[in-house]
């Protein structure tokens with residue numbers, strides 16, 4: 001008699017537990033307000049990443065096409081996987097001194113692990129994070145970027 | 161006249177049969193291959209084959225400076241990335257006897273606990289999916305997304321943060337951080353009831369997990385099984401209690417121990433841990449002291465020659481790092497004691513004598529992360 005009774009209580013408890021679970025899914029089914037899925041790419045226009053989002057390393061330029069990079073190469077030394085190459089150039093200043101400046105700041109986005117060491121170690125704060133995240137391209141060579149824009153020069157005055 | 165010899169009739173029923181589970185099997189959660197020897201449907205023995213995602217992180221560490229090593233540790237157990245960063249930072253700070261600001265210690269502890277909750281949420285979803293309930297995965301992911309958003313806002317990335325650095329943090333927390341964490345706790349305290357209603361009380365799940373894959377306390381110690389799996393067997397092994405780091409000595413939380421050591425108690429252990437983590441968060445989130453987000457460190461960190469060992473409690477158990485330094489800016493040898501690797505070693509023992517469907521449940525309750533096993 002006892003096992004007979006247990007048989008039915010087991011069935012009853014089992015069905016009850018299943019219904020309890022179903023009630024949760026049912027509740028979400030009938031409350032569309034709780035949907036959290038983002039409709040990407042339909043929302044591309046309105047999608048805004050957080051300001052600190054690490055999309056890629058960029059070199060901000062001001063409106064006069066000037067940047068802060070001195071070409072010292074510290075970022076390249078600190079990068080754990082060689083994603084940065086610095087090509088330096090020598091110029092002669094008006095007062096006759098030779099000076100090293102940056103020719104090309106080459107950044108391999110395809111190798112970057114987004115560790116942030118280059119940005120943290122740059123003594124002149126020339127680099128920062130960009131929020132662009134749609135990096136898919138058909139050709140890998142497109143992921144190698146030159147961060148200093150053509151014709152750009154260095155900001156001499158620190159206050160600028 | 162030729163003699164006809166009849167070949168002996170093979171009794172296939174009694175023969176052992178080897179099948180491969182993985183490397184591409186959804187229940188292994190990565191590229192792990194298990195050669196399972198079965199008789200009928202009963203598992204006789206199991207041999208895990210590791211190495212499909214071996215990247216040689218320990219070797220790569222030997223050429224990297226201590227700041228650079230951090231970004232490699234992210235990629236071991238990616239679900240507890242912050243905690244992996246923490247272990248290397250602690251090792252360097254202890255070796256150099258750097259006084260880390262209070263603020264850093266508070267933030268690190270909070271972020272570690274958030275990571276633990278996020279990791280367990282993902283595990284809950286995957287475990288539910290292994291048991292045949294796909295809804296669980298969606299709910300687990302939905303709630304984990306809240307933590308991912310907190311991380312993204314403050315640290316810039318969702319999975320591999322590289323946020324800790326020897327001596328402190330890469331940057332300060334976002335002004336919204338505290339508000340968002342408090343919102344999350346209120347939110348998740350409600351949602352964790354859903355978890356119980358959907359899966360914990362579910363009769364199918366209970367039938368499939370209770371009494372399955374038993375690991376006794378002695379065996380857990382023998383195999384070096386730690387974390388929630390060890391605690392489910394009654395092995396008190398919480399590094400946060402025994403060797404406190406961060407501000408774990410200032411907060412009040414319980415180390416919950418199981419008695420059964422079966423799949424269900426491993427499940428319950430993680431459910432309890434999520435609640436305990438929320439308790440820790442509540443105690444800390446309002447009391448973050450003001451101050452610097454990093455101690456003053458030299459640009460080139462050199463550890464004095466010698467051997468160092470440091471451990472922390474990662475989401476899956478004890479994570480240890482062993483460094484031999486010869487006084488240079490890169491370590492001479494670096495070795496990680498990863499929790500998933502030791503936990504996996506007990507899988508053979510746990511699954512013997514159970515059905516192949518039970519193996520999936522046991523594997524799910526182990527919550528292994530393959531890149532942590534292979535490194």
Ligand code: SF4
Pocket residue numbers: 068069070071072073074075076086121122123124125126127
């Ligand atoms: S970006 Fe900064 S660290 Fe790199 S070369 Fe320019 S100034 Fe030096």
Ligand code: SF4
Pocket residue numbers: 057078079080081082083084111112113114115116117118119
């Ligand atoms: S973020 Fe890290 S990996 Fe990427 S370029 Fe900078 S230092 Fe190199």
